[in-house]
Amino acid sequence: MKVEVTFGAQEKLVTGQLVIYEEELMVIEFPDGVSVRAGEYAECSLQGRSVPGRVICAHPHRVHLFVPHANAGLHEYRRKLRRxxxxxxxxxxxxxxxxxxxxxxxxxxxxxxxxxxxxxxxxxxxxxxxxxxxxxxxxxxxxxxxxxxxxxxxxxxxxxxxxxxxxxxxxxxxxxxxxxxxx
CATH class of the missing domain: 2.40.10.220 (predicted glycosyltransferase like domains)
Incomplete structure (x- = not known):
């Protein structure tokens, strides 16, 4: 699923592919790469909804975001309470x-x-x-x-x-x- 993300104070919108969205972990792959650091805030746009999160791990083509349950409101896109x-x-x-x-x-x-x-x-x-x-x-x-x-x-x-x-x-x-x- 396609997701658009704005990181930190950057004004540039980056498009990636949602790979995992389970519990409070969202993993997004960026085929063209992205330069972000752990701790940066992220604002994701997914199916017309805005989802705030924070970078907890960053690789050149893959970013792990912490998305608190209270902020998400996207229950249909993630597995519920995976064991x-x-x-x-x-x-x-x-x-x-x-x-x-x-x-x-x-x-x-x-x-x-x-x-x-x-x-x-x-x-x-x-x-x-x-x-x-x-x-x-x-x-x-x-x-x-x-x-x-x-x-x-x-x-x-x-x-x-x-x-x-x-x-x-x-x-x-x-x-x-x-x-x-x-x-």
């Missing part, structure tokens, strides 16, 4: 019991994880704690389904409202993971 595959270790607290888990995938809306033994949680939200390379994240989850698998017990859970700080940490982790996997 990111991970291998993060964490734990769940149910009352006085702590259960070690391996988080297999995560998005802003939900999480999949594996536990060695069955976890019984009633319908209340429970804390899930895990560590990334940069910080710890504490989320409140509501378990939706469970199934036994060769690896142990596989669970799916919805992430309930967390504090702003924890939500921001999760968004940062998801964006960095996505960006690093793009190369």
């Amino acid at each position: 990111i595959g991970t291998q993060l270790r964490g734990f769940i607290m149910i009352g006085e019991d702590m259960h070690a888990v391996l988080i297999s995938d995560i998005s802003e809306a939900g999480v999949g994880f594996i536990a060695e033994s069955p976890i019984s949680a009633d319908k209340d939200a429970i804390p899930l704690v895990f560590h990334t390379d940069f910080f710890s994240i504490v989320l409140r989850i509501r378990m939706l389904h469970a199934a036994q698998s060769p690896e142990g017990y596989r669970y799916g859970a919805r992430i309930e409202l967390s504090s702003r700080e924890q939500s921001a940490r999760l968004r940062s982790y998801l964006l960095m993971t996505q960006l690093l996997s793009e190369g």
